[in-house]
Amino acid sequence: MRLTTCDAGIILGRVAGWGQSRTPASIVFVRRRTKNPALGTGSEGQDMASPNPRPALSRRGFLGVAGTAGIATAGLLTGCNRAATGGSSGGAKPLKFWNMPWGNTQFNPLDKKITTSYKPAAGLSPATYQVIQWANFTQTFSSAIASNTGPAVSSGGGTQAFQFEAQGKIAYADDLLDSWKEDGLYDDFLPGLIDTMKVDKGFAAVPYNLDMRVLWYNTKLLDQADVEPPKTWDDFLKVCAALKKNNIYGYGTAAGAGAYTGGHILVSWMIGNGGGLFDANHEPNMVTPENIQAIDFVLECVQKGYVDPRSPSYTSANAQSQWRAHKFGMGFDTAGLANNIGGTVAKEITVGSPLTSPSGKKGMLYFPNNIMMYTNTPSQKSSEAFLTYYYKNMAPLWTQNTGIGLPPLKSITQTDGFRKDKNAVKAIEEYQPISRTWAAPGSKALFLGVTTVDGTPSMDTFTQSVLGGKTTARAALTKLQDATAKAIKALG
Structure with missing residues (x-):
């Protein structure tokens, strides 16, 4: 894709x-x-x-x-x-x-x-x-x-x-x-x-x-780090730590111009923990324990150096270059990442299984x-x-x-x-x-209000602030929720 x-x-x-x-x-x-x-x-x-x-x-x-x-x-x-x-x-x-x-x-x-x-x-x-x-x-x-x-x-x-x-x-x-x-x-x-x-x-x-949004990892780089593919969030941290010893980032992502996957994955962490952006009444409900725990997890990855510090400004092309250069050993992207990367690295990377969260749930955002x-x-x-x-x-x-x-x-x-x-x-x-739409966790079906988070400036700001490690989970989610509520009101 x-x-x-x-x-x-x-x-x-x-x-x-x-x-x-x-x-x-x-x-x-x-x-x-x-x-x-x-x-x-x-x-x-x-x-x-x-x-x-x-x-x-x-x-x-x-x-x-x-x-x-x-x-x-x-x-x-x-x-x-x-x-x-x-x-x-x-x-x-x-x-x-x-x-x-x-x-x-x-x-x-x-x-x-x-x-x-x-x-x-x-x-x-x-x-x-x-x-x-x-x-x-x-x-x-x-x-x-x-x-x-x-x-x-x-x-x-x-x-x-x-x-x-x-x-x-x-x-x-x-x-x-x-x-x-x-x-x-x-x-x-x-x-x-x-x-x-x-x-x-x-x-x-x-x-x-x-x-779809899926987890990818480079089999060659994980073998060199002597670590097994992750199955849980805790496993993910362990793999990231092992890759870091070899100067490789374990949370490959991008959130720069035109690169929305970074935001998609933040929402995926929330969905995977039983959270999401909207409630059953189609109202933004983002400052929840499930979402805070998910974003705290991402902030932990940032603080421990598992995320490339340039990721908030990376385009999709930049991220793919990092995969080709063996600087990304694991990360999230579309199901077509291997085709997009091409070359020998395309044969080294493979889709991993969905991760189980601390709540015992699995989930990803999809379109x-x-x-x-x-x-x-x-x-x-x-x-x-x-x-x-x-x-x-x-x-x-x-x-x-x-x-x-x-x-x-x-x-x-x-x-x-x-x-x-x-x-x-x-x-x-x-x-x-196990994938859900923007409407999660409140409903399965899409609705007009989801357009207020689909590639919008407020979602970009949220994503870049989290991946930049310059916020707290509660502050970032509160700002996103307020901006989304305002945008929905403007829809009439």
């Missing part, structure tokens, strides 16, 4: 007239981030392809996307690729499918082939295919949706569906999911995935590809990217028929090494093509079952 964050342009939004987004970002996938004065920048993510940092919006998130009407679209869509059209269906109006560059250079051509091979039943719409680049994608979507010239179906930023759902632009997926219960597709989804898309009025989207349907469609039946076809025929995107994130369907994870990557298999089998 490679994703990169990129800084995108200004867009009119629900909050302070700006929009943010969240996309995969780090290497040949890209997550991007946009600057949002009120809510912040986007977040970082990575997918499984080669390194290819991008400019700036974050796939997962889509903060404040075009809440105000009147955004002209003519000039904003010039960067889009020409749409490719599938087979016709008796003159029915084509259905627009917009997808993102989720992988390497092989991804979109294959994705286009799958889309344009769709042969709809009589009376249903054929599909056209258009690639929307991560750079300025928030502008592209927000302007198109506001003017009713956008897609009927699309992927996009990971929290984009929740932004547009709040604006009444999303067609709920409830009927589609009910139909999948009848043909078996519903039960093919990995455990808990579909529930992450549930909002009060229905399902805002359908899970598509997963961006279920998704596909959404819009109310502006030739017909809802056409949108649902196309998505049914697409999900039943998209397996080659994973089995042919296109670099897309981890698959949402159990059947794909059982294919020979997918199982060739032992690290991806371990991420699915050991991490997906």
